Amino acid sequence: MDTPETLADVRARIDAIDGRLVRLLAEREGLVRAAAAFKRDEQGVRAPDRVERVVALARERAADAGLSPEVAETVWRAMIGAFIDLELDEHAARRGWPRAAD
Numbered sequence: 001m002d003t004p005e006t007l008a009d010v011r012a013r014i015d016a017i018d019g020r021l022v023r024l025l026a027e028r029e030g031l032v033r034a035a036a037a038f039k040r041d042e043q044g045v046r047a048p049d050r051v052e053r054v055v056a057l058a059r060e061r062a063a064d065a066g067l068s069p070e071v072a073e074t075v076w077r078a079m080i081g082a083f084i085d086l087e088l089d090e091h092a093a094r095r096g097w098p099r100a101a102d
Contacts, residue, residue, distance in 0.1 A: 025079070032083045036090055045087045051080055 004010045039045050055076050062072030 028079075029083065029086070032087060033090070036087045039087070039091070042088065042091070045091060046084060051077075054080065 004013060036045070055073055058072045058076040059069040062069045
């Protein structure tokens, strides 16, 4: 990839990446919603062991790709937290689960 020559070029490239990220997050959300159907309780949704495995893998992949593992971990924890909240809200609406305060 060639080096951006202006701030506008940098911003345009960031905007393009953001568009791809949104499409990937939408795809991930579809899979999260599919997984929700298999989960029977709040602990199954929160799945702390799974969260830690996913974050560890993100850190590993980040290091291999030249991304700061700390940035990757922060982004993945925020993303996972948002999807957990989405799942909990969906389960609460469908199954009458009490929505626990975080």
